[in-house]
Amino acid sequence: MLIDPRHLQILTAIVDAGGLTEGAARLGKSQPSLSRSLALLEARIGAPLFEKGKRPLQPTALGRALAVEGRVIASASEAAGRTALSHSKGQAGILRVAGSPVFMDGVISQTIASFQAEFPDLRVDQSYGYLDALLNELSLDQIDIAICPVTTDQVPEGFSFRKLLPGRNVIACSSAHPLARKKSLILDDIAPYPWIAPPADSPLHADLRRVLDEIGISDIKVSFSGGSLTSILNVLEGSQAITILPHSVVFMQRHTKKLHPLSIRIKHPARDLGLLTRNGQQATPAVRRLEKHLIAQFSGLSHSIAQHERNALWRS
Structure with a gap:
């Protein structure tokens, strides 16, 4: 038997308020309207829901049982209303965010943490990718926002880019590295040390090759390549390797006191980190x-x- 859930909510209001008049006031309806709804419910069920002739109204055993179900419906309706309101205010829901691995782990994740501290009911689904993959995922509506470094001419028609940070790279090592203790550095100082190469398909890898060309280093020893930001940081900490990283990533690691940017001036990429x-x-x-x-x-x-x-940094 199907019963109109609104009729059960009306029954609950009458039972909980103690009468038709009180129930009507609670629901913001007229008493005749509640009487008609109650009559329809009783006709649908085929049994009385209140003891006849008793004042104040007293629900029958069936009336009390159905009022319990009406409370469940009313509670679910209120919860649904709160959920809808939270979504409409941007305080609940799911956010699909993707971006370049080094930036997502080194910078963006900390800003997402502060965001969720303010809005704990918002869930963030994060994934990784470089520009071509991110554009494809945006086109297919698989993500809501991409956060990545791009140049202006890399943004195709049909997409928008909002700059967050200018592109800045630094050569970095661990804080325990011999170079970290030198007050001034020249290029010859870094020549003896091995390098950590970023993932081959990353923009940062192309930056490394360009920087090496610009500073006149044609041959380097690569001691580690690829890997996540965490693995790169761990290798730096446990070795005398050096690498190239976005300055924002190094800056966000300053509280750990494990990473040190070298004051060697290098040219920066023409990219900006931003929202795509x-x-x-x-x-x-x-x-x-x-x-x-x-x-x-x-x-x-x-x-x-x-x-x-x-x-x-970058003192001459």
Whole structure:
């Protein structure tokens, strides 16, 4: 037997309020309206739900049992309303975010953590990829936002790019490395040490080759290649290798006191780290909230990194 859930909610209101008038006031309806709904429910069930002739109204055993179910329905309806409201305000839901591995692990994950501390009911599904794969996932509506380093001419028609950070790279080593203790450095100082090469398909690997060409190093010893940011940091910490990393990643690791940027001036890539989205893709309130959070966080981070550059790095 199918029963209109609204009728059960009305029954619950009458039982809990203690009468038709009180139940109508609780629901914001008229008493005649509740009487008609109650009559329809009793006709549907084929049995009375209140003891006849008793005042105040007293529910029958069946009436009390059905009122329990009505409370469940009312509770579910209220929960659904709260969920819908949270989604409409961007306070709940699922965000699909993807980006370049080194930046996602070294920089973005910390800003996502601060975002979720403010909005704990928002779930973030994160994945990794480089530009071509990210563009494809955006086109197929598999992700909401891509966060990656690109040049302006790499953004195809139909997509939008919002800059977060200018491209800045540094040569880095562990804080225990002999080079970290030198007050001034020249290129000959780094020549004896092996290198960690970033993943071959990453923009950072191309940056390494270009930097080596620019500073006149044609032959290097590669002691480790590929791997995640965590593995690169672990190898740096346990060896005398050096590598190239985005300055933002090194800057975000400063609290660990394990990573040291070398004050050797190098040319920076023409890319910017930013938010890549597909035009025409309807952004949910949660996506807009995350975008706003990232832009605000990186505005402060960009200022701090620029200040650190002026005060500590690339001294001639």
